[in-house]
Amino acid sequence: MSGISTHLPPISDLKAQARRLRSALVAQGQRVSHSATLELVAQAHGQADWNTAAARAPQGADSPRWTLGQRVSGHYLGHPFAGCILGLQAKGAGRLGVTIAFDTPVDTVRSPHFSNLRRRVSATIGPDGQTVETTSDGTPHLRLAA
Structure with missing residues:
Protein backbone atom coordinates (compact mmCIF):
# COMPACT_ATOMS: atom_id res chain seq x y z
CA MET A 1 0.00 0.00 0.00
CA ALA A 57 -11.50 10.18 6.00
CA PRO A 58 -12.88 11.03 9.44
CA GLN A 59 -16.59 11.80 9.11
CA GLY A 60 -16.85 13.92 12.25
CA ALA A 61 -16.06 13.91 15.94
CA ASP A 62 -19.06 11.75 16.89
CA SER A 63 -18.69 9.16 14.13
CA PRO A 64 -16.62 6.01 14.45
CA ARG A 65 -13.99 5.69 11.77
CA TRP A 66 -14.00 2.42 9.85
CA THR A 67 -10.98 1.66 7.69
CA LEU A 68 -9.95 -0.96 5.16
CA GLY A 69 -8.27 -3.90 6.86
CA GLN A 70 -9.60 -2.92 10.28
CA ARG A 71 -10.44 -5.77 12.68
CA VAL A 72 -14.07 -5.54 13.79
CA SER A 73 -16.56 -7.48 15.85
CA GLY A 74 -20.28 -7.25 16.38
CA HIS A 75 -23.46 -9.11 15.51
CA TYR A 76 -24.82 -10.28 12.16
CA LEU A 77 -28.46 -11.45 12.18
CA GLY A 78 -28.19 -11.77 15.95
CA HIS A 79 -25.01 -13.91 15.86
CA PRO A 80 -21.69 -12.63 17.25
CA PHE A 81 -18.78 -12.37 14.83
CA ALA A 82 -15.21 -11.16 14.49
CA GLY A 83 -13.68 -10.32 11.15
CA CYS A 84 -11.90 -7.87 8.88
CA ILE A 85 -13.21 -5.03 6.72
CA LEU A 86 -12.45 -5.86 3.09
CA GLY A 87 -14.28 -2.99 1.39
CA LEU A 88 -15.74 0.45 2.08
CA GLN A 89 -17.78 2.76 -0.12
CA ALA A 90 -19.17 6.19 0.74
CA LYS A 91 -22.95 6.19 0.27
CA GLY A 92 -23.68 9.78 1.33
CA ALA A 93 -25.45 11.16 4.40
CA GLY A 94 -22.80 9.57 6.63
CA ARG A 95 -23.60 6.05 5.42
CA LEU A 96 -20.99 3.53 4.30
CA GLY A 97 -21.14 0.39 2.26
CA VAL A 98 -19.03 -2.18 4.12
CA THR A 99 -17.85 -5.67 3.19
CA ILE A 100 -16.68 -7.87 6.07
CA ALA A 101 -14.93 -11.25 5.96
CA PHE A 102 -15.83 -13.28 9.06
CA ASP A 103 -13.08 -15.21 10.87
CA THR A 104 -15.55 -18.04 11.45
CA PRO A 105 -18.61 -18.53 9.22
CA VAL A 106 -21.89 -17.27 10.67
CA ASP A 107 -25.06 -19.39 10.39
CA THR A 108 -27.84 -17.15 9.07
CA VAL A 109 -30.61 -19.67 9.80
CA ARG A 110 -32.22 -20.34 13.18
CA SER A 111 -33.66 -23.70 12.16
CA PRO A 112 -32.26 -26.89 13.73
CA HIS A 113 -32.92 -28.71 10.43
CA PHE A 114 -30.46 -26.92 8.13
CA SER A 115 -27.77 -24.23 8.01
CA ASN A 116 -26.67 -21.42 5.74
CA LEU A 117 -23.13 -20.39 6.62
CA ARG A 118 -21.81 -16.99 5.47
CA ARG A 119 -18.10 -16.17 5.34
CA ARG A 120 -18.55 -12.66 3.93
CA VAL A 121 -21.29 -10.06 4.08
CA SER A 122 -21.90 -6.64 2.50
CA ALA A 123 -24.23 -4.08 4.05
CA THR A 124 -24.83 -0.35 4.35
CA ILE A 125 -24.23 1.07 7.81
CA GLY A 126 -24.86 4.45 9.36
CA PRO A 127 -22.48 6.49 11.54
CA ASP A 128 -23.58 4.34 14.49
CA GLY A 129 -22.16 1.23 12.81
CA GLN A 130 -25.44 -0.54 12.21
CA THR A 131 -27.87 -1.13 9.37
CA VAL A 132 -31.25 0.53 9.06
CA GLU A 133 -32.65 -2.83 7.92
CA THR A 134 -33.80 -5.03 10.78
CA THR A 135 -35.00 -8.56 11.41
CA SER A 136 -38.65 -9.16 12.30
CA ASP A 137 -37.84 -8.61 16.00
CA GLY A 138 -36.28 -5.18 15.31
CA THR A 139 -32.61 -6.23 15.56
CA PRO A 140 -30.34 -4.57 12.98
CA HIS A 141 -29.05 -7.03 10.36
CA LEU A 142 -25.47 -5.91 11.07
CA ARG A 143 -24.16 -4.11 14.14
CA LEU A 144 -20.47 -3.28 14.55
CA ALA A 145 -19.09 -2.90 18.06
CA ALA A 146 -17.78 0.60 18.76
Whole structure:
Protein backbone atom coordinates (compact mmCIF):
# COMPACT_ATOMS: atom_id res chain seq x y z
CA MET A 1 0.00 0.00 0.00
CA SER A 2 2.81 2.41 -0.70
CA GLY A 3 1.82 5.95 -1.55
CA ILE A 4 -1.41 5.82 0.44
CA SER A 5 -1.81 8.48 3.07
CA THR A 6 -2.69 7.15 6.49
CA HIS A 7 -3.59 10.59 7.86
CA LEU A 8 -6.45 12.07 5.86
CA PRO A 9 -8.02 15.36 6.89
CA PRO A 10 -11.71 15.30 7.80
CA ILE A 11 -14.09 14.92 4.87
CA SER A 12 -15.27 18.53 5.28
CA ASP A 13 -11.68 19.71 4.73
CA LEU A 14 -11.31 17.51 1.64
CA LYS A 15 -14.49 19.00 0.17
CA ALA A 16 -13.27 22.53 0.96
CA GLN A 17 -9.98 21.76 -0.82
CA ALA A 18 -11.94 20.61 -3.87
CA ARG A 19 -13.98 23.84 -3.90
CA ARG A 20 -10.80 25.97 -3.68
CA LEU A 21 -9.14 23.93 -6.44
CA ARG A 22 -12.15 24.32 -8.70
CA SER A 23 -12.23 28.09 -8.12
CA ALA A 24 -8.51 28.37 -8.92
CA LEU A 25 -8.88 26.33 -12.11
CA VAL A 26 -11.92 28.35 -13.25
CA ALA A 27 -9.95 31.57 -12.58
CA GLN A 28 -7.30 30.21 -14.99
CA GLY A 29 -9.97 29.57 -17.62
CA GLN A 30 -10.23 25.80 -17.16
CA ARG A 31 -13.75 24.38 -16.95
CA VAL A 32 -13.87 21.50 -14.50
CA SER A 33 -16.71 19.82 -12.62
CA HIS A 34 -16.89 19.60 -8.84
CA SER A 35 -16.73 15.79 -9.03
CA ALA A 36 -13.52 16.03 -11.08
CA THR A 37 -11.93 18.22 -8.41
CA LEU A 38 -13.03 15.76 -5.70
CA GLU A 39 -11.20 13.02 -7.63
CA LEU A 40 -8.09 15.22 -7.95
CA VAL A 41 -8.06 16.01 -4.22
CA ALA A 42 -8.42 12.32 -3.39
CA GLN A 43 -5.49 11.45 -5.65
CA ALA A 44 -3.41 14.27 -4.14
CA HIS A 45 -3.87 12.54 -0.78
CA GLY A 46 -2.73 9.20 -2.20
CA GLN A 47 -6.19 7.66 -2.58
CA ALA A 48 -7.37 5.79 -5.67
CA ASP A 49 -10.58 7.80 -6.00
CA TRP A 50 -13.05 9.99 -4.15
CA ASN A 51 -15.11 7.09 -2.76
CA THR A 52 -12.01 5.58 -1.17
CA ALA A 53 -10.94 8.92 0.31
CA ALA A 54 -14.43 9.64 1.63
CA ALA A 55 -14.63 6.20 3.24
CA ARG A 56 -11.22 6.55 4.90
CA ALA A 57 -11.50 10.18 6.00
CA PRO A 58 -12.88 11.03 9.44
CA GLN A 59 -16.59 11.80 9.11
CA GLY A 60 -16.85 13.92 12.25
CA ALA A 61 -16.06 13.91 15.94
CA ASP A 62 -19.06 11.75 16.89
CA SER A 63 -18.69 9.16 14.13
CA PRO A 64 -16.62 6.01 14.45
CA ARG A 65 -13.99 5.69 11.77
CA TRP A 66 -14.00 2.42 9.85
CA THR A 67 -10.98 1.66 7.69
CA LEU A 68 -9.95 -0.96 5.16
CA GLY A 69 -8.27 -3.90 6.86
CA GLN A 70 -9.60 -2.92 10.28
CA ARG A 71 -10.44 -5.77 12.68
CA VAL A 72 -14.07 -5.54 13.79
CA SER A 73 -16.56 -7.48 15.85
CA GLY A 74 -20.28 -7.25 16.38
CA HIS A 75 -23.46 -9.11 15.51
CA TYR A 76 -24.82 -10.28 12.16
CA LEU A 77 -28.46 -11.45 12.18
CA GLY A 78 -28.19 -11.77 15.95
CA HIS A 79 -25.01 -13.91 15.86
CA PRO A 80 -21.69 -12.63 17.25
CA PHE A 81 -18.78 -12.37 14.83
CA ALA A 82 -15.21 -11.16 14.49
CA GLY A 83 -13.68 -10.32 11.15
CA CYS A 84 -11.90 -7.87 8.88
CA ILE A 85 -13.21 -5.03 6.72
CA LEU A 86 -12.45 -5.86 3.09
CA GLY A 87 -14.28 -2.99 1.39
CA LEU A 88 -15.74 0.45 2.08
CA GLN A 89 -17.78 2.76 -0.12
CA ALA A 90 -19.17 6.19 0.74
CA LYS A 91 -22.95 6.19 0.27
CA GLY A 92 -23.68 9.78 1.33
CA ALA A 93 -25.45 11.16 4.40
CA GLY A 94 -22.80 9.57 6.63
CA ARG A 95 -23.60 6.05 5.42
CA LEU A 96 -20.99 3.53 4.30
CA GLY A 97 -21.14 0.39 2.26
CA VAL A 98 -19.03 -2.18 4.12
CA THR A 99 -17.85 -5.67 3.19
CA ILE A 100 -16.68 -7.87 6.07
CA ALA A 101 -14.93 -11.25 5.96
CA PHE A 102 -15.83 -13.28 9.06
CA ASP A 103 -13.08 -15.21 10.87
CA THR A 104 -15.55 -18.04 11.45
CA PRO A 105 -18.61 -18.53 9.22
CA VAL A 106 -21.89 -17.27 10.67
CA ASP A 107 -25.06 -19.39 10.39
CA THR A 108 -27.84 -17.15 9.07
CA VAL A 109 -30.61 -19.67 9.80
CA ARG A 110 -32.22 -20.34 13.18
CA SER A 111 -33.66 -23.70 12.16
CA PRO A 112 -32.26 -26.89 13.73
CA HIS A 113 -32.92 -28.71 10.43
CA PHE A 114 -30.46 -26.92 8.13
CA SER A 115 -27.77 -24.23 8.01
CA ASN A 116 -26.67 -21.42 5.74
CA LEU A 117 -23.13 -20.39 6.62
CA ARG A 118 -21.81 -16.99 5.47
CA ARG A 119 -18.10 -16.17 5.34
CA ARG A 120 -18.55 -12.66 3.93
CA VAL A 121 -21.29 -10.06 4.08
CA SER A 122 -21.90 -6.64 2.50
CA ALA A 123 -24.23 -4.08 4.05
CA THR A 124 -24.83 -0.35 4.35
CA ILE A 125 -24.23 1.07 7.81
CA GLY A 126 -24.86 4.45 9.36
CA PRO A 127 -22.48 6.49 11.54
CA ASP A 128 -23.58 4.34 14.49
CA GLY A 129 -22.16 1.23 12.81
CA GLN A 130 -25.44 -0.54 12.21
CA THR A 131 -27.87 -1.13 9.37
CA VAL A 132 -31.25 0.53 9.06
CA GLU A 133 -32.65 -2.83 7.92
CA THR A 134 -33.80 -5.03 10.78
CA THR A 135 -35.00 -8.56 11.41
CA SER A 136 -38.65 -9.16 12.30
CA ASP A 137 -37.84 -8.61 16.00
CA GLY A 138 -36.28 -5.18 15.31
CA THR A 139 -32.61 -6.23 15.56
CA PRO A 140 -30.34 -4.57 12.98
CA HIS A 141 -29.05 -7.03 10.36
CA LEU A 142 -25.47 -5.91 11.07
CA ARG A 143 -24.16 -4.11 14.14
CA LEU A 144 -20.47 -3.28 14.55
CA ALA A 145 -19.09 -2.90 18.06
CA ALA A 146 -17.78 0.60 18.76
